Amino acid sequence: MTEPSMPRSAQLQERLHQLVPGGAHTYARGSDQYPEGMAPILTGGSGARVWDVDGREYVEYGMGLRSVTLGHGYRPVVEAVTAAIGRGTSFSRPTTLELEAAETFLRLVPTADMVKFAKNGSDTTTAAVRLARAATGRERIAVCDQPFFSVDDWFIGTTAMNAGVDAAARSLTTRFAYNDLDSVEAALAGDDVACVFLEAATGSAEPQPGFLEGVRAACDRHGTLLVLDEMITGFRWSPHGAQHVYGIRPDLSCWGKAMGNGFAVSALAGRRDLMELGGLRTDDDRVFLLSTTHGAETTGLAAFLAVAEAYTTGDPVARMEDAGRRLADGVRAAAQDAGVGELVTVSGRPSCLVFGTRDPDGRPSQAWRTLFLQELIAGGVLGQSFVTSAAHTAADVDHTIDVVADACAVYRKAAEAGSVEGLLRGRPVAPAVRRTAAPRRLP
Structure with missing residues (x-):
C-alpha cells in the first residue's frame, strides 16, 4: 500500500x-x-x-x-453541555446539577452509598488509596499486574518510568498477578496492606471462575479494602460496571472515561463509613478527600447525565x-x-x-x-x-x-x-511507559 x-x-x-x-x-x-x-x-x-x-x-x-x-459529537451530550455552559460552569456553592448527578450515579451503581466527582481518574484512585490508609491504619498497597492505575507516586513508582519517585513511596506498593490467588495471598500475608487495587477484567483477560470471589474473601480475611478500577469497564462492560457483570462488591470503586463520552468527569464511589471520612459527619480524623476547583464544574456533570440517559433509554x-x-x-x-x-x-x-x-x-x-x-x-x-x-x-x-x-x-x-525489513518504513513503535526516551530502531 x-x-x-x-x-x-x-x-x-x-x-x-x-x-x-x-x-x-x-x-x-x-x-x-x-x-x-x-x-x-x-x-x-x-x-x-x-x-x-x-x-x-x-x-x-x-x-x-x-x-x-x-x-x-454525540448530539444529546453536546446539547446538554451547551445548555449547561449557558447557565454558568463554576460556582462558589453546590448546584442542583451536583445533586442530580450524584442521585443518578448511585442509582446506576447500587454497590455504592456515596460518590464524589472529579476530573480525571488518577485523582480518584489516589483518593481511594488515601481513604484506605486512613480507614485501616496501614500504608502498603497491593496492585494488580495491569497496565495503569495512576500518575501518582504510589503507582508510577512500580513502573519502569519511576524517575523522580522517592524510594519510600516505591517500597509501599507491591504487585500481584491477575487470575492468581496465590499471589494475592502472598501480597496480603503480612496483614499490613491497606487496599487491593485491580480491574475486574481487561481488554484481553476475563476473570477465571472464582478469582474475583477469592480476592474479595482474601481482603475480608486480612482486613484489607478492595478497590475496583472501573475506568475502562464502567459504561463499557455495563452501565453498572464490571462489578455488576461479575457479581463482585468492592469497598471503593473508581470511575471515569466513558462517564462523560469524552468530557472530563470521574468519580470515587463506595461505602458510607469510608466515604464519610472525607466529609463533615465523622468523629474520626478527617481525610482531605478530592477538594477540587473543577470537580463539580457543570459541563462534565451535564455530560454524565446525558450519557446516563442514553444508557437508561437505549443499549x-x-x-x-x-x-x-x-x-x-x-x-x-x-x-x-x-x-x-x-x-x-x-x-x-x-x-x-x-x-x-x-x-x-x-x-x-x-x-x-x-x-x-x-x-x-x-x-x-x-x-x-x-x-x-x-x-x-x-x-x-x-x-x-x-x-x-x-x-x-x-x-x-x-x-x-522472515523479516519486516523493506516493508516497514521507519522505527518500531515503543511501549508508552519505558525508562529511556529514544524508540529503538530496527537492528
Whole structure:
C-alpha cells in the first residue's frame, strides 16, 4: 500500500514537541506509539470517523483512550453541555446539577452509598488509596499486574518510568498477578496492606471462575479494602460496571472515561463509613478527600447525565458488542485467508478488542505490530486497538475488514521473508511507559 502523505501532520507534530513534553498530553497518544511519519494530527470527528490536518479520513478505534462510547459529537451530550455552559460552569456553592448527578450515579451503581466527582481518574484512585490508609491504619498497597492505575507516586513508582519517585513511596506498593490467588495471598500475608487495587477484567483477560470471589474473601480475611478500577469497564462492560457483570462488591470503586463520552468527569464511589471520612459527619480524623476547583464544574456533570440517559433509554453496550463481534469475526477470517491466522489475532471482550501481532516464530513483536499499524493507517483505519463504540456502523466495520485484509497480505509477505525489513518504513513503535526516551530502531 502506498504510504500516505502527511506533511502538515509532521510539521505540527514537530511544533508540538517544541512546546509540549512528549508532543502530546497523554503518553499513549504520543507519536512514538505510531509508525514513523504516520502519526496524524486530528482536526475533529463525528461518530466513529475522524479527520486530520492533511485532509485524510479514518475509521477510529480506541475512541479517546476508550472514553467515547457513544461516538464523537454525540448530539444529546453536546446539547446538554451547551445548555449547561449557558447557565454558568463554576460556582462558589453546590448546584442542583451536583445533586442530580450524584442521585443518578448511585442509582446506576447500587454497590455504592456515596460518590464524589472529579476530573480525571488518577485523582480518584489516589483518593481511594488515601481513604484506605486512613480507614485501616496501614500504608502498603497491593496492585494488580495491569497496565495503569495512576500518575501518582504510589503507582508510577512500580513502573519502569519511576524517575523522580522517592524510594519510600516505591517500597509501599507491591504487585500481584491477575487470575492468581496465590499471589494475592502472598501480597496480603503480612496483614499490613491497606487496599487491593485491580480491574475486574481487561481488554484481553476475563476473570477465571472464582478469582474475583477469592480476592474479595482474601481482603475480608486480612482486613484489607478492595478497590475496583472501573475506568475502562464502567459504561463499557455495563452501565453498572464490571462489578455488576461479575457479581463482585468492592469497598471503593473508581470511575471515569466513558462517564462523560469524552468530557472530563470521574468519580470515587463506595461505602458510607469510608466515604464519610472525607466529609463533615465523622468523629474520626478527617481525610482531605478530592477538594477540587473543577470537580463539580457543570459541563462534565451535564455530560454524565446525558450519557446516563442514553444508557437508561437505549443499549449502547449491545451496539458496541455487536460491532466488536462482527469486526473480530471479519479480522480472523481475513487473517486466516491470508495465511497469517496464527500471527495476526484479535482477542478480548467484544466491546474492548485488542489485536495481537507475532513474528514468524510466534513471539509478540513491536516491529510486526508497527507493520500492521502502518498498513491500517495507510488504508484509513486509526487505532492502537479494535475498541469499538456504539457509533461504529456496518460500513465502518466493513471498511476496516477490507483494510485488514490488505494489511494481512503485506504481513504475509514479511512472514515469508522472515523479516519486516523493506516493508516497514521507519522505527518500531515503543511501549508508552519505558525508562529511556529514544524508540529503538530496527537492528
